[in-house]
Amino acid sequence: MKSNNDNSVTTLVHIHCQQFKEWTTRPCPTEGSHTLYKWQVKLHSFFSSTLVDSILVFCYFPARMTTAGKIIKCRAAVAWEPNKPVVIEEIEVAPPQSNEIRIKIVATGVCHTDLYHLFEGMHKDGFPAVLGHEGAGIVESIGPGVTEFQPGDKVIPLFISQCRQCRFCKSPKTNQCEKGWAADKYDVMAPEESRFTCRGKKVLQFMGTSTFSEYTVMNQVAVAKIDPAAPLDKVCLLGCGICTGYGAAVNTAKVEPGSTCAVFGLGAVGLAAVMGCNAAGAKRIIAVDINPEKFEKAKVFGATDFVNPKDHDKPISQVLSEMTNGGVDFSLECTGNVEVMRSAFESCVQGWGISVIVGWTDLADVATRPVQLIGGRTWKGSAFGGFKGRDGVPLMVERYLEKKLMLDEFITHETTLDQINDAIELMKHGKCIRTVLKVASE
Numbered sequence: 001m002k003s004n005n006d007n008s009v010t011t012l013v014h015i016h017c018q019q020f021k022e023w024t025t026r027p028c029p030t031e032g033s034h035t036l037y038k039w040q041v042k043l044h045s046f047f048s049s050t051l052v053d054s055i056l057v058f059c060y061f062p063a064r065m066t067t068a069g070k071i072i073k074c075r076a077a078v079a080w081e082p083n084k085p086v087v088i089e090e091i092e093v094a095p096p097q098s099n100e101i102r103i104k105i106v107a108t109g110v111c112h113t114d115l116y117h118l119f120e121g122m123h124k125d126g127f128p129a130v131l132g133h134e135g136a137g138i139v140e141s142i143g144p145g146v147t148e149f150q151p152g153d154k155v156i157p158l159f160i161s162q163c164r165q166c167r168f169c170k171s172p173k174t175n176q177c178e179k180g181w182a183a184d185k186y187d188v189m190a191p192e193e194s195r196f197t198c199r200g201k202k203v204l205q206f207m208g209t210s211t212f213s214e215y216t217v218m219n220q221v222a223v224a225k226i227d228p229a230a231p232l233d234k235v236c237l238l239g240c241g242i243c244t245g246y247g248a249a250v251n252t253a254k255v256e257p258g259s260t261c262a263v264f265g266l267g268a269v270g271l272a273a274v275m276g277c278n279a280a281g282a283k284r285i286i287a288v289d290i291n292p293e294k295f296e297k298a299k300v301f302g303a304t305d306f307v308n309p310k311d312h313d314k315p316i317s318q319v320l321s322e323m324t325n326g327g328v329d330f331s332l333e334c335t336g337n338v339e340v341m342r343s344a345f346e347s348c349v350q351g352w353g354i355s356v357i358v359g360w361t362d363l364a365d366v367a368t369r370p371v372q373l374i375g376g377r378t379w380k381g382s383a384f385g386g387f388k389g390r391d392g393v394p395l396m397v398e399r400y401l402e403k404k405l406m407l408d409e410f411i412t413h414e415t416t417l418d419q420i421n422d423a424i425e426l427m428k429h430g431k432c433i434r435t436v437l438k439v440a441s442e
Contacts, residue, residue: 067140067141068095068140068141068151069095069141070095071092071093071094071095072092072093072102072140072215073090073091073092073093074090074091074093074213074214074215075088075089075090075091075213075214075417076088076089076091076130076196076198076203076210076212076213076214077089077130077131077132077212077213077417077420078091078128078129078130078198078203079117079118079127079128079129079130079131080127080128081127081128082117082118082119082126082127083118083119085421085424086118086131086212086420086421086424088417088418088420089198089199090198091130091196091197091198091203091213092196092197092198093195093196093213093215093216093217094195094196094197094217095141095143095217096141096142096143096146096195096217097143097144097195098143098144098145099143099144099145099146099219099220099221100142100143100146100195100217100218100219100220101139101141101142101143101146101149101155101217101218101219101220101223102139102140102141102142102143102195102215102216102217103137103138103139103140103155103157103215103216103217103218103223104137104138104139104140104214104215104440105132105135105136105137105211105213105214105215105216105439105440106135106136106137106138106232106233106236106438106439106440106441106442107135107136107137107232107233107236107436107437107438107439108132108134108135108136108211108212108236108239108436108437108439109134109135109236109237109239109240109241109268109434109435109436109437110132110134110420110423110424110426110427110434110435110437111133111134111240111241111268111427112267112269112336112360112427113133113207113240113360114131114132114133114206114212114424115424115427115428116336116360116361117129117131117206118131118424119428120361120363126204127204128198128201128203128204129203129204129205129206129210130196130203130204130205130206130210130212130213130216131206131210131212132206132209132210132211132212132213133157133159133206133207133208133209133210133211133239133240134211134236134237134239134240134241135156135157135209135211135216135236135239135439136154136155136156136157136226136230136232136233136235136236136238136239137154137155137157137211137216137232137439137440138152138153138154138155138232138442139151139152139153139155140215142220145220146220148220148225149220149223149225153225153228154225154226154227154228154230154232155223155224155225155226156223156224156226156235156236156238156239156389156393156397157208157209157211157216157218157222157223157239158209158222158223158224158239158384158389158390158393159207159208159209159222159239159240159384160175160176160177160180160222160383160384160389161177161179161180161208161219161221161222161389162175162177162221162222162388162389162390162391163177163178163179163180163221164221164390165179166178166179169388174386175383175384175386175387175388175389175392176383177221179221180208180219180221180222193205195216195217196210196213205217208222209222209239211236211239211439212417212420212437212439213439214417214439214440221390222389223390224389224390224393224394225390225394226393226394226397227394227397227398227401229401230397230400230401232442233414233436233438234400234407234408234411234436235397235400235407236436237268237407237410237411237434237436238393238396238397238400238407239393240384241267241268241269241272241410241434242268242272242396242405242407242410243272243384243385243387243392243393243396244269244272244358244382244383244384244385245268245269245270245271245272245273245274245275245276245332245334245358245385246272246273246275246276246279246385246396246405247276247382247384247385247386247387247392248269248273248276248332248334248356248358248382248385248386249261249273249275249276249277249279249280249330249332249356250276250279250280250385251382251385251386251387252356252380252381252382252385252386253330253332253354253356253380253382254280254354255276255277255280255281255282255329255330256280256281256282256329256330257280257281257282257283258281258282258283259280259281259282259283259284259329259330260282260283260284260285260286260324260328260329260330261277261282261284261285261286261328261329261330261331261332262285262286262287262288262320262328262330262331262332262344262347263277263285263286263287263288263298263303263331263332263334264288264289264331264332264333264334264335264340264343264344265288265289265333265334265335265340265359266287266288266289266291266294266295266297266298266334267334267335267430267433268410268433268434269334269358269359270287270289270298270332270334270335270358271297271298271301271410271433272301272410273332273334273358274287274298274301274302274303275301275302275405275406276385277302277330277332278301278302279302282302282330283304284304284305284324285302285303285304285305286303286304286305286306286307286320286323286324286328287303287305287306287307288306288307288308288309288316288320289306289308290308290309290310291430292306292308297409297433300406300409301406301409305323307319307320307323315343315346316343316347317343317346317347320347321347324349326349326350327347327348327349327350327353328347328348328349328353329348329349329352329353329354330348330353330354330355330356331344331345331347331348331353331354331355331356332344332355332356332358333345333355333356333357333358333359334358334359335359336359336360336361337359337361338361338364338365338366340359341357341359341366342366342367342368344357345368345372345377345379346368346372348377349377350375350376350377351375351376351377352376352377352378353376353377353378354377354378354380355377355378355379355380356380356381356382357379357380357381357382358382410433410434411433411434411435411436412432412433412434412435413426413432413434413435413436414435414436414437414438415435415436415437415438416437416438416439417437417438417439419437420437423435423437
Protein backbone atom coordinates (compact mmCIF):
# COMPACT_ATOMS: atom_id res chain seq x y z
CA MET A 1 0.00 0.00 0.00
CA LYS A 2 1.24 3.52 -0.82
CA SER A 3 1.37 6.40 1.65
CA ASN A 4 -0.96 9.14 0.47
CA ASN A 5 1.01 12.00 2.07
CA ASP A 6 -1.80 13.61 4.01
CA ASN A 7 -2.76 13.76 7.67
CA SER A 8 -5.94 11.72 7.37
CA VAL A 9 -6.00 8.09 8.37
CA THR A 10 -5.66 5.75 5.42
CA THR A 11 -7.47 2.51 6.14
CA LEU A 12 -7.90 -0.64 4.13
CA VAL A 13 -10.28 -3.40 5.14
CA HIS A 14 -9.30 -6.95 4.24
CA ILE A 15 -12.33 -9.23 4.21
CA HIS A 16 -12.14 -13.00 3.97
CA CYS A 17 -15.00 -14.52 1.99
CA GLN A 18 -15.28 -18.22 2.78
CA GLN A 19 -17.33 -19.03 -0.30
CA PHE A 20 -14.58 -17.83 -2.65
CA LYS A 21 -11.72 -18.76 -0.29
CA GLU A 22 -9.95 -15.47 -0.95
CA TRP A 23 -9.28 -12.04 0.52
CA THR A 24 -10.78 -8.89 -0.95
CA THR A 25 -9.96 -5.28 -0.14
CA ARG A 26 -12.39 -2.45 0.43
CA PRO A 27 -12.04 1.10 1.77
CA CYS A 28 -12.99 1.61 5.40
CA PRO A 29 -16.57 2.99 5.56
CA THR A 30 -16.11 4.68 8.93
CA GLU A 31 -14.14 7.70 10.05
CA GLY A 32 -13.16 9.16 13.39
CA SER A 33 -12.80 5.95 15.38
CA HIS A 34 -9.30 5.47 16.71
CA THR A 35 -9.80 2.10 18.33
CA LEU A 36 -9.20 -1.06 16.33
CA TYR A 37 -11.86 -2.90 18.32
CA LYS A 38 -14.51 -0.27 17.56
CA TRP A 39 -13.58 -0.36 13.89
CA GLN A 40 -13.93 -4.14 13.79
CA VAL A 41 -17.36 -4.04 15.45
CA LYS A 42 -18.58 -1.37 13.03
CA LEU A 43 -17.12 -3.15 10.05
CA HIS A 44 -18.68 -6.49 10.95
CA SER A 45 -22.01 -4.67 11.10
CA PHE A 46 -21.36 -2.78 7.86
CA PHE A 47 -20.37 -5.88 5.93
CA SER A 48 -22.91 -8.16 7.59
CA SER A 49 -23.11 -11.13 5.27
CA THR A 50 -22.87 -14.89 5.47
CA LEU A 51 -19.96 -14.59 3.07
CA VAL A 52 -17.84 -12.56 5.49
CA ASP A 53 -16.17 -14.54 8.26
CA SER A 54 -13.04 -12.51 9.04
CA ILE A 55 -11.96 -8.87 8.93
CA LEU A 56 -8.54 -7.30 9.37
CA VAL A 57 -7.99 -3.53 9.53
CA PHE A 58 -4.75 -1.85 8.50
CA CYS A 59 -4.25 1.80 9.45
CA TYR A 60 -1.65 4.25 8.20
CA PHE A 61 -0.83 7.72 9.53
CA PRO A 62 1.70 8.79 6.88
CA ALA A 63 2.02 12.57 6.80
CA ARG A 64 1.66 13.08 10.53
CA MET A 65 5.04 11.43 10.90
CA THR A 66 6.70 12.58 7.68
CA THR A 67 5.73 16.05 6.43
CA ALA A 68 4.11 18.23 9.11
CA GLY A 69 6.45 21.04 10.08
CA LYS A 70 8.89 20.23 7.29
CA ILE A 71 9.58 21.58 3.83
CA ILE A 72 7.75 19.54 1.20
CA LYS A 73 9.24 18.95 -2.22
CA CYS A 74 6.50 18.53 -4.79
CA ARG A 75 5.58 19.11 -8.41
CA ALA A 76 4.11 22.35 -9.71
CA ALA A 77 3.52 24.09 -13.02
CA VAL A 78 5.77 27.15 -12.93
CA ALA A 79 5.22 30.11 -15.26
CA TRP A 80 8.76 31.47 -15.59
CA GLU A 81 7.85 34.28 -17.97
CA PRO A 82 4.81 35.64 -19.82
CA ASN A 83 3.61 34.23 -23.11
CA LYS A 84 5.53 30.97 -22.67
CA PRO A 85 4.38 27.43 -21.78
CA VAL A 86 4.44 26.61 -18.08
CA VAL A 87 7.04 24.09 -16.91
CA ILE A 88 6.52 21.17 -14.53
CA GLU A 89 9.16 21.68 -11.85
CA GLU A 90 10.04 20.35 -8.43
CA ILE A 91 9.41 23.17 -5.98
CA GLU A 92 9.87 23.52 -2.24
CA VAL A 93 6.84 24.43 -0.17
CA ALA A 94 7.61 25.81 3.29
CA PRO A 95 5.61 24.79 6.37
CA PRO A 96 2.65 26.99 7.29
CA GLN A 97 3.38 29.94 9.54
CA SER A 98 1.04 31.62 12.03
CA ASN A 99 -2.60 31.40 10.92
CA GLU A 100 -1.65 29.49 7.78
CA ILE A 101 -2.69 26.14 6.33
CA ARG A 102 -0.75 23.87 4.00
CA ILE A 103 -3.07 22.16 1.55
CA LYS A 104 -2.59 19.19 -0.74
CA ILE A 105 -4.32 20.13 -3.99
CA VAL A 106 -6.27 17.17 -5.37
CA ALA A 107 -7.92 18.81 -8.37
CA THR A 108 -8.05 22.17 -10.11
CA GLY A 109 -9.83 23.77 -13.01
CA VAL A 110 -8.11 25.90 -15.64
CA CYS A 111 -9.69 29.36 -15.82
CA HIS A 112 -9.42 32.22 -18.32
CA THR A 113 -7.96 34.39 -15.56
CA ASP A 114 -4.92 32.11 -15.46
CA LEU A 115 -4.51 32.59 -19.21
CA TYR A 116 -5.07 36.32 -18.89
CA HIS A 117 -2.10 36.64 -16.53
CA LEU A 118 0.05 34.36 -18.66
CA PHE A 119 -0.75 35.74 -22.13
CA GLU A 120 -2.57 39.07 -21.91
CA GLY A 121 -1.63 40.84 -18.70
CA MET A 122 2.04 40.68 -19.64
CA HIS A 123 3.16 41.73 -16.16
CA LYS A 124 6.88 41.10 -16.39
CA ASP A 125 7.30 41.57 -12.63
CA GLY A 126 4.60 39.01 -11.85
CA PHE A 127 6.88 36.09 -12.68
CA PRO A 128 7.98 33.43 -11.94
CA ALA A 129 4.69 32.30 -10.49
CA VAL A 130 2.55 29.23 -9.95
CA LEU A 131 -0.84 29.99 -11.46
CA GLY A 132 -4.18 28.34 -10.69
CA HIS A 133 -6.97 29.56 -8.42
CA GLU A 134 -9.88 27.14 -8.94
CA GLY A 135 -8.92 24.14 -6.84
CA ALA A 136 -9.88 21.84 -4.01
CA GLY A 137 -7.80 19.77 -1.66
CA ILE A 138 -7.09 18.38 1.79
CA VAL A 139 -5.45 20.08 4.74
CA GLU A 140 -1.98 18.57 5.21
CA SER A 141 -0.87 20.61 8.24
CA ILE A 142 -1.71 23.79 10.12
CA GLY A 143 0.32 26.59 11.63
CA PRO A 144 0.03 28.21 15.08
CA GLY A 145 -3.24 30.03 15.68
CA VAL A 146 -5.34 27.97 13.29
CA THR A 147 -8.52 26.97 15.10
CA GLU A 148 -11.15 26.05 12.50
CA PHE A 149 -9.19 23.49 10.48
CA GLN A 150 -7.59 20.13 11.15
CA PRO A 151 -5.39 17.89 9.01
CA GLY A 152 -7.63 15.82 6.77
CA ASP A 153 -10.31 18.48 6.28
CA LYS A 154 -11.54 18.93 2.72
CA VAL A 155 -11.21 22.55 1.64
CA ILE A 156 -11.50 24.99 -1.26
CA PRO A 157 -8.92 27.80 -1.47
CA LEU A 158 -10.36 31.30 -1.92
CA PHE A 159 -8.84 34.14 -3.92
CA ILE A 160 -11.09 36.57 -2.02
CA SER A 161 -10.67 36.08 1.70
CA GLN A 162 -13.23 36.51 4.47
CA CYS A 163 -11.73 37.49 7.82
CA ARG A 164 -15.19 38.16 9.31
CA GLN A 165 -13.75 41.08 11.28
CA CYS A 166 -13.10 44.00 8.91
CA ARG A 167 -15.72 46.57 7.88
CA PHE A 168 -16.15 44.90 4.49
CA CYS A 169 -16.73 41.44 5.94
CA LYS A 170 -19.23 42.86 8.41
CA SER A 171 -21.19 44.59 5.66
CA PRO A 172 -23.80 42.66 3.65
CA LYS A 173 -23.11 45.02 0.73
CA THR A 174 -19.84 43.44 -0.43
CA ASN A 175 -17.71 40.32 -0.39
CA GLN A 176 -14.42 42.22 -0.32
CA CYS A 177 -12.05 41.82 2.66
CA GLU A 178 -9.36 44.13 4.04
CA LYS A 179 -7.30 41.40 5.68
CA GLY A 180 -6.71 39.13 2.74
CA TRP A 181 -3.44 38.35 1.03
CA ALA A 182 -1.49 41.51 0.20
CA ALA A 183 -1.82 41.51 -3.57
CA ASP A 184 0.22 43.93 -5.57
CA LYS A 185 -0.84 45.24 -8.97
CA TYR A 186 0.34 42.02 -10.61
CA ASP A 187 -2.29 39.82 -8.94
CA VAL A 188 0.30 37.82 -7.00
CA MET A 189 1.23 37.64 -3.35
CA ALA A 190 4.17 39.80 -2.37
CA PRO A 191 7.45 37.83 -2.50
CA GLU A 192 7.82 37.86 1.27
CA GLU A 193 4.42 36.17 1.60
CA SER A 194 5.05 33.34 -0.85
CA ARG A 195 5.97 29.94 0.57
CA PHE A 196 7.34 28.64 -2.76
CA THR A 197 10.92 28.35 -3.98
CA CYS A 198 12.31 26.68 -7.10
CA ARG A 199 15.93 26.36 -8.19
CA GLY A 200 16.86 28.66 -5.34
CA LYS A 201 14.50 31.42 -6.51
CA LYS A 202 11.36 32.74 -4.85
CA VAL A 203 8.26 31.79 -6.84
CA LEU A 204 5.17 33.98 -6.51
CA GLN A 205 1.73 32.70 -5.54
CA PHE A 206 -0.94 33.73 -8.03
CA MET A 207 -4.04 35.30 -6.44
CA GLY A 208 -2.84 33.89 -3.13
CA THR A 209 -3.84 30.36 -4.14
CA SER A 210 -1.56 28.69 -6.74
CA THR A 211 -3.56 25.53 -7.31
CA PHE A 212 -1.30 24.33 -10.15
CA SER A 213 0.87 22.80 -7.43
CA GLU A 214 0.58 19.58 -5.45
CA TYR A 215 0.84 21.66 -2.27
CA THR A 216 0.11 25.28 -1.44
CA VAL A 217 0.05 27.42 1.70
CA MET A 218 -2.72 29.89 2.50
CA ASN A 219 -3.97 32.07 5.32
CA GLN A 220 -6.91 30.47 7.10
CA VAL A 221 -9.13 33.48 6.28
CA ALA A 222 -8.91 32.47 2.61
CA VAL A 223 -9.93 28.83 2.93
CA ALA A 224 -13.44 27.33 2.99
CA LYS A 225 -14.00 24.04 4.81
CA ILE A 226 -16.45 21.84 2.94
CA ASP A 227 -18.46 18.65 3.40
CA PRO A 228 -16.15 15.61 3.62
CA ALA A 229 -18.46 13.79 1.19
CA ALA A 230 -17.77 16.29 -1.58
CA PRO A 231 -15.91 14.95 -4.67
CA LEU A 232 -12.94 17.28 -5.00
CA ASP A 233 -12.61 16.80 -8.76
CA LYS A 234 -16.07 18.34 -9.15
CA VAL A 235 -16.41 20.95 -6.41
CA CYS A 236 -13.05 22.48 -7.33
CA LEU A 237 -15.00 24.45 -9.94
CA LEU A 238 -16.67 26.36 -7.11
CA GLY A 239 -13.32 27.99 -6.39
CA CYS A 240 -13.97 30.46 -9.20
CA GLY A 241 -15.97 30.05 -12.40
CA ILE A 242 -19.26 28.57 -11.23
CA CYS A 243 -19.63 30.79 -8.17
CA THR A 244 -18.59 33.81 -10.25
CA GLY A 245 -21.30 33.37 -12.88
CA TYR A 246 -24.04 31.92 -10.70
CA GLY A 247 -23.58 34.52 -7.99
CA ALA A 248 -23.47 37.40 -10.49
CA ALA A 249 -27.07 36.52 -11.35
CA VAL A 250 -28.34 35.59 -7.91
CA ASN A 251 -26.35 37.86 -5.58
CA THR A 252 -25.26 40.86 -7.64
CA ALA A 253 -27.97 41.37 -10.27
CA LYS A 254 -30.58 39.85 -7.97
CA VAL A 255 -32.51 38.44 -10.91
CA GLU A 256 -36.24 38.43 -10.21
CA PRO A 257 -38.82 35.72 -10.92
CA GLY A 258 -40.56 36.24 -14.25
CA SER A 259 -37.87 38.57 -15.59
CA THR A 260 -36.06 38.57 -18.93
CA CYS A 261 -32.26 38.15 -18.91
CA ALA A 262 -29.46 38.17 -21.45
CA VAL A 263 -26.10 36.47 -20.86
CA PHE A 264 -23.20 37.48 -23.09
CA GLY A 265 -20.52 34.81 -23.51
CA LEU A 266 -21.13 31.10 -23.00
CA GLY A 267 -17.94 29.90 -21.39
CA ALA A 268 -18.09 28.32 -17.95
CA VAL A 269 -18.82 31.65 -16.25
CA GLY A 270 -21.54 32.55 -18.73
CA LEU A 271 -23.18 29.14 -18.51
CA ALA A 272 -23.10 29.43 -14.72
CA ALA A 273 -24.79 32.82 -15.07
CA VAL A 274 -27.49 31.17 -17.20
CA MET A 275 -27.90 28.58 -14.45
CA GLY A 276 -28.17 31.35 -11.86
CA CYS A 277 -30.82 33.21 -13.85
CA ASN A 278 -32.78 29.99 -14.15
CA ALA A 279 -32.46 29.28 -10.42
CA ALA A 280 -33.72 32.79 -9.66
CA GLY A 281 -36.87 32.15 -11.69
CA ALA A 282 -36.23 34.17 -14.85
CA LYS A 283 -38.93 33.54 -17.45
CA ARG A 284 -36.76 34.21 -20.48
CA ILE A 285 -32.97 33.75 -20.70
CA ILE A 286 -31.31 34.85 -23.94
CA ALA A 287 -27.88 33.35 -24.51
CA VAL A 288 -25.57 35.47 -26.70
CA ASP A 289 -22.39 34.09 -28.28
CA ILE A 290 -20.59 34.07 -31.62
CA ASN A 291 -20.02 30.30 -31.37
CA PRO A 292 -23.27 28.49 -32.27
CA GLU A 293 -21.87 25.19 -30.96
CA LYS A 294 -22.39 26.49 -27.42
CA PHE A 295 -26.11 27.04 -27.74
CA GLU A 296 -27.17 23.45 -27.08
CA LYS A 297 -25.06 23.41 -23.92
CA ALA A 298 -26.68 26.64 -22.76
CA LYS A 299 -30.09 25.00 -23.07
CA VAL A 300 -29.01 22.40 -20.51
CA PHE A 301 -28.51 25.18 -17.96
CA GLY A 302 -31.81 26.91 -18.70
CA ALA A 303 -31.40 29.20 -21.72
CA THR A 304 -34.61 29.76 -23.68
CA ASP A 305 -33.36 31.81 -26.66
CA PHE A 306 -30.11 32.04 -28.60
CA VAL A 307 -28.62 34.94 -30.53
CA ASN A 308 -25.45 34.96 -32.60
CA PRO A 309 -24.40 38.59 -33.24
CA LYS A 310 -22.77 37.49 -36.50
CA ASP A 311 -26.20 36.59 -37.87
CA HIS A 312 -27.36 40.23 -37.72
CA ASP A 313 -26.37 43.40 -39.54
CA LYS A 314 -27.40 45.67 -36.67
CA PRO A 315 -26.01 46.21 -33.14
CA ILE A 316 -26.79 43.36 -30.78
CA SER A 317 -28.35 45.82 -28.33
CA GLN A 318 -30.88 46.77 -31.01
CA VAL A 319 -31.56 43.11 -31.78
CA LEU A 320 -32.30 42.36 -28.13
CA SER A 321 -34.39 45.50 -27.74
CA GLU A 322 -36.58 44.40 -30.64
CA MET A 323 -36.86 40.88 -29.21
CA THR A 324 -37.92 42.07 -25.76
CA ASN A 325 -40.10 45.14 -26.28
CA GLY A 326 -37.45 47.67 -25.32
CA GLY A 327 -34.68 45.70 -23.63
CA VAL A 328 -33.97 43.02 -21.04
CA ASP A 329 -34.44 43.43 -17.31
CA PHE A 330 -31.00 42.02 -16.53
CA SER A 331 -27.87 41.51 -18.62
CA LEU A 332 -24.68 39.76 -17.57
CA GLU A 333 -21.45 40.28 -19.51
CA CYS A 334 -19.10 37.30 -19.18
CA THR A 335 -16.49 37.81 -21.91
CA GLY A 336 -14.13 40.47 -20.57
CA ASN A 337 -14.43 42.43 -23.83
CA VAL A 338 -15.11 46.13 -23.26
CA GLU A 339 -17.18 46.49 -26.44
CA VAL A 340 -19.39 43.62 -25.32
CA MET A 341 -19.69 45.26 -21.89
CA ARG A 342 -21.16 48.34 -23.53
CA SER A 343 -23.48 46.28 -25.71
CA ALA A 344 -24.73 44.33 -22.70
CA PHE A 345 -25.41 47.55 -20.80
CA GLU A 346 -27.25 49.17 -23.69
CA SER A 347 -29.34 46.00 -24.12
CA CYS A 348 -31.06 46.70 -20.81
CA VAL A 349 -34.47 48.30 -20.69
CA GLN A 350 -34.49 51.99 -19.90
CA GLY A 351 -35.89 52.82 -16.48
CA TRP A 352 -34.84 49.80 -14.43
CA GLY A 353 -32.50 47.58 -16.42
CA ILE A 354 -29.46 46.26 -14.56
CA SER A 355 -26.26 45.16 -16.29
CA VAL A 356 -23.48 43.31 -14.45
CA ILE A 357 -19.88 43.18 -15.63
CA VAL A 358 -18.48 39.74 -14.79
CA GLY A 359 -15.72 39.32 -17.38
CA TRP A 360 -12.27 40.52 -16.37
CA THR A 361 -9.80 42.86 -18.07
CA ASP A 362 -7.63 45.86 -17.20
CA LEU A 363 -6.23 46.41 -20.69
CA ALA A 364 -8.89 48.84 -21.92
CA ASP A 365 -11.46 51.34 -20.66
CA VAL A 366 -15.19 50.84 -20.89
CA ALA A 367 -17.48 53.75 -21.73
CA THR A 368 -21.03 54.69 -22.65
CA ARG A 369 -23.03 57.86 -23.16
CA PRO A 370 -24.23 59.50 -19.92
CA VAL A 371 -27.80 59.50 -21.19
CA GLN A 372 -27.78 55.71 -20.96
CA LEU A 373 -27.31 56.01 -17.19
CA ILE A 374 -29.51 59.05 -16.70
CA GLY A 375 -32.35 57.11 -18.26
CA GLY A 376 -32.41 54.78 -15.26
CA ARG A 377 -30.16 51.89 -16.18
CA THR A 378 -27.73 50.56 -13.56
CA TRP A 379 -24.20 49.31 -14.25
CA LYS A 380 -22.63 47.03 -11.67
CA GLY A 381 -19.55 44.87 -11.26
CA SER A 382 -19.28 41.46 -9.63
CA ALA A 383 -16.26 39.63 -8.21
CA PHE A 384 -16.63 35.94 -7.31
CA GLY A 385 -20.36 36.32 -7.72
CA GLY A 386 -20.64 38.42 -4.58
CA PHE A 387 -20.08 35.34 -2.40
CA LYS A 388 -18.43 35.72 0.98
CA GLY A 389 -16.32 32.66 0.40
CA ARG A 390 -16.00 30.96 3.77
CA ASP A 391 -19.76 31.21 4.27
CA GLY A 392 -21.04 30.88 0.71
CA VAL A 393 -18.85 28.20 -0.84
CA PRO A 394 -19.78 25.45 1.67
CA LEU A 395 -23.45 26.20 0.96
CA MET A 396 -22.84 25.86 -2.78
CA VAL A 397 -21.16 22.51 -2.13
CA GLU A 398 -24.23 21.39 -0.22
CA ARG A 399 -26.48 22.47 -3.10
CA TYR A 400 -24.40 20.30 -5.41
CA LEU A 401 -24.57 17.30 -3.06
CA GLU A 402 -28.34 17.78 -2.85
CA LYS A 403 -28.48 17.77 -6.68
CA LYS A 404 -29.73 21.36 -6.74
CA LEU A 405 -26.68 22.66 -8.61
CA MET A 406 -24.98 21.33 -11.74
CA LEU A 407 -21.19 20.95 -11.82
CA ASP A 408 -20.44 17.77 -13.77
CA GLU A 409 -22.03 19.27 -16.86
CA PHE A 410 -19.34 21.97 -17.04
CA ILE A 411 -16.48 19.48 -17.27
CA THR A 412 -15.63 18.65 -20.86
CA HIS A 413 -12.07 17.39 -20.33
CA GLU A 414 -10.15 15.70 -17.51
CA THR A 415 -6.39 15.23 -17.48
CA THR A 416 -3.33 15.46 -15.23
CA LEU A 417 -0.98 18.21 -14.16
CA ASP A 418 1.58 16.90 -16.66
CA GLN A 419 -0.78 17.83 -19.49
CA ILE A 420 -1.45 21.36 -18.28
CA ASN A 421 -0.15 23.06 -21.42
CA ASP A 422 -2.60 21.00 -23.49
CA ALA A 423 -5.38 22.15 -21.15
CA ILE A 424 -4.26 25.76 -21.57
CA GLU A 425 -4.39 25.42 -25.36
CA LEU A 426 -7.91 23.97 -25.18
CA MET A 427 -9.05 26.97 -23.15
CA LYS A 428 -7.13 29.45 -25.29
CA HIS A 429 -8.84 28.26 -28.48
CA GLY A 430 -12.33 27.81 -27.00
CA LYS A 431 -12.30 24.02 -27.34
CA CYS A 432 -13.52 23.30 -23.81
CA ILE A 433 -15.83 24.62 -21.14
CA ARG A 434 -13.77 23.44 -18.19
CA THR A 435 -10.80 21.11 -18.01
CA VAL A 436 -10.13 19.60 -14.60
CA LEU A 437 -6.57 18.62 -13.77
CA LYS A 438 -6.00 15.73 -11.37
CA VAL A 439 -3.10 17.10 -9.32
CA ALA A 440 -2.66 14.61 -6.46
CA SER A 441 -4.46 11.59 -5.06
CA GLU A 442 -6.76 11.89 -2.07
